[in-house]
Amino acid sequence: xxxxxxxxxxxxxxxxxxxxxxxxxxxxxxxxxxxxxxxxxxxxxxxxxxxxxxxxxxxxxxxxxxxxxxxxxxxxxxxxxxxxxxxxxxxxxxxxxxxxxxxxxxxxxxxxxxxxxxxxxxxxxxxxxxxxxxxxxxxxxxxxx
Amino acid sequence: xxxxxxxxxxxxxxxxxxxxxxxxxxxxxxxxxxxxxxxxxxxxxxxxxxxxxxxxxxxxxxxxxxxxxxxxxxxxxxxxxxxxxxxxxxxxxxxxxxxxxxxxxxxxxxxxxxxxxxxxxxxxxxxxxxxxxxxxxxxxxxxxxxxxxxxxxxxxxxxxxxxxxxxxxxxxxxxxxxxxxxxxxxxxxxxxxxxxxxxxxxxxxxxxxxxxxxxxxxxxxxxxxxxxxxxxxxxxxxxxxxxxxxxxxxxxxxxxxxxxxxxxxxxxxxxxxxxxxxxxxxxxxxxxxxxxxxxxxxxxxxxxxxxxxxxxxxxxxxxxxxxxxxxxxxxxxxxxxxxxxxxxxxxxxxxxxxxxxxxxxxxxxxxxxxxxxxxxxxxxxxxxxxxxxxxxxxxxxxxxxxxxxxxxxxxxxxxxxxxxxxxxxxxxxxxxxxxxxxxxxxxxxxxxxxxxxxxxxxxxxxxxxxxxxxxxxxxxxxxxxxxxx
Ligand SMILES: Cc1cc2nc3c(=O)[nH]c(=O)nc-3n(C[C@H](O)[C@H](O)[C@H](O)COP(=O)(O)OP(=O)(O)OC[C@H]3O[C@@H](n4cnc5c(N)ncnc54)[C@H](O)[C@@H]3O)c2cc1C
Numbered sequence: 001x002x003x004x005x006x007x008x009x010x011x012x013x014x015x016x017x018x019x020x021x022x023x024x025x026x027x028x029x030x031x032x033x034x035x036x037x038x039x040x041x042x043x044x045x046x047x048x049x050x051x052x053x054x055x056x057x058x059x060x061x062x063x064x065x066x067x068x069x070x071x072x073x074x075x076x077x078x079x080x081x082x083x084x085x086x087x088x089x090x091x092x093x094x095x096x097x098x099x100x101x102x103x104x105x106x107x108x109x110x111x112x113x114x115x116x117x118x119x120x121x122x123x124x125x126x127x128x129x130x131x132x133x134x135x136x137x138x139x140x141x142x143x144x145x
Numbered sequence: 146x147x148x149x150x151x152x153x154x155x156x157x158x159x160x161x162x163x164x165x166x167x168x169x170x171x172x173x174x175x176x177x178x179x180x181x182x183x184x185x186x187x188x189x190x191x192x193x194x195x196x197x198x199x200x201x202x203x204x205x206x207x208x209x210x211x212x213x214x215x216x217x218x219x220x221x222x223x224x225x226x227x228x229x230x231x232x233x234x235x236x237x238x239x240x241x242x243x244x245x246x247x248x249x250x251x252x253x254x255x256x257x258x259x260x261x262x263x264x265x266x267x268x269x270x271x272x273x274x275x276x277x278x279x280x281x282x283x284x285x286x287x288x289x290x291x292x293x294x295x296x297x298x299x300x301x302x303x304x305x306x307x308x309x310x311x312x313x314x315x316x317x318x319x320x321x322x323x324x325x326x327x328x329x330x331x332x333x334x335x336x337x338x339x340x341x342x343x344x345x346x347x348x349x350x351x352x353x354x355x356x357x358x359x360x361x362x363x364x365x366x367x368x369x370x371x372x373x374x375x376x377x378x379x380x381x382x383x384x385x386x387x388x389x390x391x392x393x394x395x396x397x398x399x400x401x402x403x404x405x406x407x408x409x410x411x412x413x414x415x416x417x418x419x420x421x422x423x424x425x426x427x428x429x430x431x432x433x434x435x436x437x438x439x440x441x442x443x444x445x446x447x448x449x450x451x452x453x454x455x456x457x458x459x460x461x462x463x464x465x466x467x468x469x470x471x472x473x474x475x476x477x478x479x480x481x482x483x484x485x486x487x488x489x490x491x492x493x494x495x496x497x498x499x500x501x502x503x504x505x506x507x508x509x510x511x512x513x514x515x516x517x518x519x520x521x522x523x524x525x526x527x528x529x530x531x532x533x534x535x536x537x538x539x540x541x542x543x544x545x546x547x548x549x550x551x552x553x554x555x556x557x558x559x560x561x562x563x564x565x566x567x568x569x570x571x572x573x574x575x576x577x578x579x580x581x582x583x584x585x586x587x588x589x590x591x592x593x594x595x596x597x598x599x600x601x602x603x604x605x606x607x608x609x610x611x612x613x614x615x616x617x618x619x620x621x622x623x624x625x626x627x628x629x630x
Contacts, residue, residue, distance in 0.1 A: 002438030068415045072427070073434035076252055128227040131218075132621045133614035135225060136601075138218075139437045139594050 001126065002074045003067075007142025008060040013053050014144045015122040015130075020049045023121045024114065033109040040104070045114055047103045051091055052118075059087055077127060084119040088112065154314045157186045158608065160299050160321070162286045162535065164189020165197050167323025167575040167592045169268070169277065170221050174596040176275040176630045177224060177620050178609045186315065188282045188301055195268050197325060202261055205351045205523075206380040209262035214376055214465065215429060217247055217257050219590040221264070222271035224597070225621055226590075230259035233267075255467045256428045275630055283307065288538040289320050295567015318569040319608065321599065322561075323592070324535060326576055328528035329353075332372060335522050338493040338501075347501055348493065351377045351523045358519045359388055366395035370503055370515060372490070373523035374402045374424055375462045379470055381521055382483075386473040389482070398483045399515045401505060404462070405487030416458065419466065422474065423485045427463040435459070435585045436594065445557060445582045453549035456584060462524075486513065493520065530577050539564065543571075550580030557582045558602040559595045570606070572599045 003011065024045040029038060036044075063083065067075055092111055094100050131138055159180065161168040164187045172185055191197055207213060218226035235243040246257040272278070284301040292298050299315040331339065335348050349355040351373075361367060362385075369385060371378050382398065389396050402423040410425065411417035419426045434440040440459065447455055477483025488505035496502050501520055505513040530536040530552050539545040539553075544563035548554035554562045555578045564571040574595035576587040585591035604611040612620075623630060 002434045002436065004439050004442050007438075067439075071411070071416065071418045072432040073439040074432070075438075076250065078248055078252060081248075128218075128229065128232075131225045131227045133618045135597065135612060135617050138226065139441070139597065141434075141438045141442055 001130075001138040001142050002072075003064075004141030004143070005060065005064045007140060008064060009057055010144045011126060011130075011137075011142040012056045012060065015126060016049050016053050016056075016118075019122050019125050020052070020118050021046065023118045024049060027114055027117050031110040031113045033107040036104070041110075044104050044106055048091070048095075048106075048111070048114065049118070051094075051100055051103065052087070052115075055087070055091060055094075059083070080126065081120070081123050084116065084123075088115050088119070091115070152310055152312050152314050153308065154316055155186075156316050157184065158317055159185045159319045159603075160297075160315050160317045161185065161187045161323060162189075162289070162299065162320065163187075163323035163325060163575075164191055164281065165194055165323060165325050165575075166221055166589065167325070167595070168321070169194035169272070170224075170589070170592045171321055171323065171574065171596040171599060172277065172280060173222070173271060173275055174224055174593070174600045175603070175609060177624075178600050178604065178612050179630075180609050182276050182279045185280050186282050187277070187280050188284055188286050188299065188315070190283065190285050192281075192283075193269070194272065194277070195265050199261070199265060201352055204354055205377045206384045207261050209260065209265065211261055212258045213261050213264060214258060215589055217259065219588065219593075220267070221589040221593065222267040223624060224593060225617075225624070227621075230263055231257050234259065234263055251428055256465065270627065271624075274624070274627055284313070286324075286535055287312070288535060289322065289543070289571065290538075291543055291564065291566040292316065292569075296569035297566060297571060319603065320569075320571045322535060322539075322571070322573040322577070323575045324533060324577070326527050327530050327533035327536065330526040330528045332490070332522055332524055332526065334490050334492050335372070335520065338495075342495055344495070347518065348520045349522065351381055351521055352525060355521065358521065359384065361518065362388065362394055362396050363392055366397075367518040368397040368399065368516065370501070370517040370520040371398060371400045371523055372520065373462065373525065374404065374406070374464065375523065375525060376430075376464045377525055378523035379424075379464045379467070381523055383470060383473065386477060386483075396482065398477065399517060400483065400485040401488050401490065401503070402485065403487075403489055405485075412458075418463070423487070424466075425461055425463040426466040428465050429585075430463070430588065431585050432459055435583075436588075436590045441583065441585075444584055447582070449549055452580070452582075456550055456580065459584070488513065527576060533577075536577060539571075548578075548580035552580045553577045555581045558598040560602065568606070570602070572602075574599070 028041045028045050034041060067073055095103055161171055168187050172187060217229040217231040220226050231243045231247045235241055243257060246254045250256045284303040287300040287302060290298050296318040297320045299320060301313050303313055329350060329352055331350060338348050339345055371381060385396055385398055388394055405423045406420035406425045408421055409417045409419050432440055444455055474483060488507040491504045491506060493501055493503050500516050500518055502514050502516045545561050546554050546563055553573055555573055556562055559572045559574055561571045561573050574592055578586045603609050
């Protein structure tokens with residue numbers, strides 16, 4: 001899928017709400033380095049997804065701008081995976097600094113495990129399986145609606 | 146009137162004309178959407194959908210083992226594009242390197258593209274799965290005309306002896322035209338040479354069989370002139386370089402570019418294409434976002450002159466930057482056997498000893514007169530759409546008209562504008578529709594985009610059920626298990 005701006009944002013939110021939620025429910029019981037009860041972990045995990053979504057709108061604007069320098073107006077597969085690094089770092093430091101007050105502080109190992117597994121799963125789904133139920137998605141720049 | 150003339154008439158709601166890749170992907174979509182074979186016919190002069198494509202690719206030096214141009218998820222046999230060809234080849238060849246290439250394309254690696262053979266084998270599997278041959282009717286289509294009561298008549302000449310009459314007629318509500326290239330055109334100076342000397346052996350088009358060139362070069366050292374800066378020129382060069390190495394030949398190559406690209410080019414940092422050594426570099430025949438991203442969305446809104454301008458901006462002959470080709474050319478330049486020059490050719494003449502001399506004028510005023518044994522026209526010029534009888538007739542008699550780049554004007558859903566007839570519709574896809582709201586028409590993925598638009602339009606008209614996520618997923622599993630639709 002080669003995204004448009006609307007498509008980027010919609011795909012991100014859609015995948016967070018589907019793949020992101022399912023993966024969070026599956027991974028939270030086994031993330032390392034946490035002691036909190038599972039219920040609280042779920043709340044934290046889901047709030048992280050919300051933060052990835054909200055911050056993501058800003059990120060997508062930046063990606064869209066950077067994409068304009070590419071003649072083909074494409075977004076190579078690799079970028080879709082590697083952007084996990086800046087996004088993860090920013091979110092991690094925001095959480096650490098307490099700037100996002102409504103999310104409880106989480107240990108680094110737990111955050112990165114959850115974040116990376118969610119991200120990679122979403123990236124894998126966006127690079128193939130997403131096309132199975134949604135046959136128009138890739139021709140509409142990633143718009144779901 | 147038709148019936149009273151004693152011409153047999155068949156009632157079939159949907160008829161696709163051409164029977165090549167465009168017809169195939171369209172009926173494939175419709176079969177998956179749920180149309181039974183009894184409701185559709187494909188009228189064609191070829192036996193299997195990839196026949197013309199395979200002929201053209203083989204002539205232009207892509208035998209089954211070589212890799213084609215389009216990418217991993219342009220799968221004409223699978224409307225979902227998943228699993229992509231790279232996954233399939235990686236699995237079959239037990240070669241994870243393909244996946245690495247897919248991951249790093251086009252940054253650290255060339256685009257991964259499938260082998261021609263992979264494409265053909267899968268097409269055959271899918272054709273069997275959808276009972277393609279139950280729908281195929283052999284014949285040459287003469288014309289498509291609107292019918293007073295709505296819908297269309299398609300007039301067909303069946304192969305000799307196949308029918309009791311010289312003509313048969315199909316009466317249908319919907320017609321789809323996908324007849325491919327209206328015809329091939331030679332560069333004018335080369336056409337002139339061929340006519341003047343009746344020599345069809347030494348001046349050849351890369352899209353026609355021209356093995357004699359390579360065979361001759363194996364027998365003695367020779368010089369070849371290449372014309373054109375597209376992918377076909379790249380392929381022909383590769384063959385010449387490969388043979389040179391494989392058989393220890395002394396072939397000299399002179400490559401004439403009309404437009405010689407020396408580097409990145411374009412009006413603005415946001416629209417600058419890479420290039421060099423004569424070539425403009427681009428993975429596919431249009432920028433990638435034409436098939437679904439930003440450029441697709443932008444073009445969809447443009448009309449008239451604005452649309453033509455956008456086409457011009459992103460068009461132009463180009464070829465992919467492939468590392469292997471770059472190495473071969475570099476070796477050729479260093480070894481003094483590959484010479485690329487800018488120039489326009491005024492004329493080609495025959496020398497006393499039967500060789501060919503090209504009169505080449507370059508923009509800096511230098512005149513060159515290279516002498517060669519062969520000239521290979523790799524420009525791949527297409528004839529005007531009116532060269533095809535069916536289009537000529539549509540333009541003249543059925544209300545069809547031309548788009549801003551001179552081809553057939555179609556709607557966003559590929560209905561030919563001006564040709565509606567009662568509750569019927571006439572669609573077209575492929576090269577004849579270039580210049581419309583969607584530029585990538587003459588590609589597998591473009592033909593699939595057209596097929597999807599057409600199928601969705603047919604669903605709006607109640608001819609077939611709309612395809613939602615659940616049904617699509619169920620159909621995908623059928624594809625995976627190769628069970629009937
Ligand atoms: C050398 C080459 C390489 C290409 N490589 C790629 C690639 O890598 N990836 C990609 O996506 N695209 C590629 N393309 C472009 C395009 O996808 C193919 O050309 C494709 O075959 C186009 O499909 P089509 O249906 O328009 O035409 P075709 O497949 O040519 O089918 C049209 C058929 O209609 C038949 N026909 C014409 N007139 C009549 C009539 N009056 N009655 C009955 N039948 C008729 C013709 O015989 C022809 O077989 C390539 C094209 C060429 C020439």
